Amino acid sequence: MSFVQVRNVFQTYGARPILERVNLDVDEGEFVSIVGASGCGKSTFLRLLLAQETPSRGAIRIDGNQPAEEPGRERGVVFQRYSVFPHMTVRENIVAGESFARPPGRFFGAARKAAQARADETLDRIGLSHVAGAYPATLSGGMQQRLAIGQALVARPRILLLDEPFGALDPGTRLHMHDFLMELRRQTGMTVFMVTHDLEEGFKLGDRVLVFDKTRWDPDYPDSYGATITYDFDARNNGIPFQTPTTPDLLEDPHVLSA
């Protein structure tokens, strides 16, 4: 039995279908990138995995159970515009993120000191050491987003749900955050679902790239059908569109390999 099972899921708002016949099996530890046209239901799909919404039809199982309604330890989440705790400093936000992962959820005494030292290491990794004592409102949007990503990652959730988490970051910071995410993923074996508008990012980070799209379309009634998973690319070897050529001639052609 796969870790995440999605069976014939439909989601409808009022009379308007958003998702239809979505089926998916994901193994624990897989990194699944999700791409698709704006408004096709990618974030809706993440909300279903988070149990913020219940599917109109069909079922979702995580490790054989219905997803719990509280994200907490099982699932962490980062949205494109994530709000960190405004009344806590940057360092405290990271400590709070880690404490989600451990009952009873708080650190005291020596454990708190150790957590602060780990938080400082994380801040170093995400380039926020110099603002460890500052409050989020004094940071730029990109810095707040880095903090949000760091906070979710240090909680080491079993499933991490990312909704365009790197969209607002400049290219250099984005690459650093990719490295940080991949390293933590290697250490924790967490399962990741990431919605992105950047195909290259989807293929670089993902083991699989799912494409959500409508298979049925009526030009007079564009809202009459929902989207489903139309492609499920194996991205481990850079994906189907970039398959490693098997003919020796092509292997020697740098243009083909750098595609």
Ligand SMILES: Nc1ncnc2c1ncn2[C@@H]1O[C@H](COP(=O)(O)OP(=O)(O)OP(=O)(O)O)[C@@H](O)[C@H]1O
């Ligand atoms: N709670 C809701 N009630 C009614 N309609 C909703 C609700 N949530 C989302 N929608 C609609 O469902 C559609 C899919 O939204 P969703 O945010 O899932 O798309 P998306 O693929 O993530 O879009 P984007 O790439 O632009 O972020 C949109 O048309 C949106 O307006």
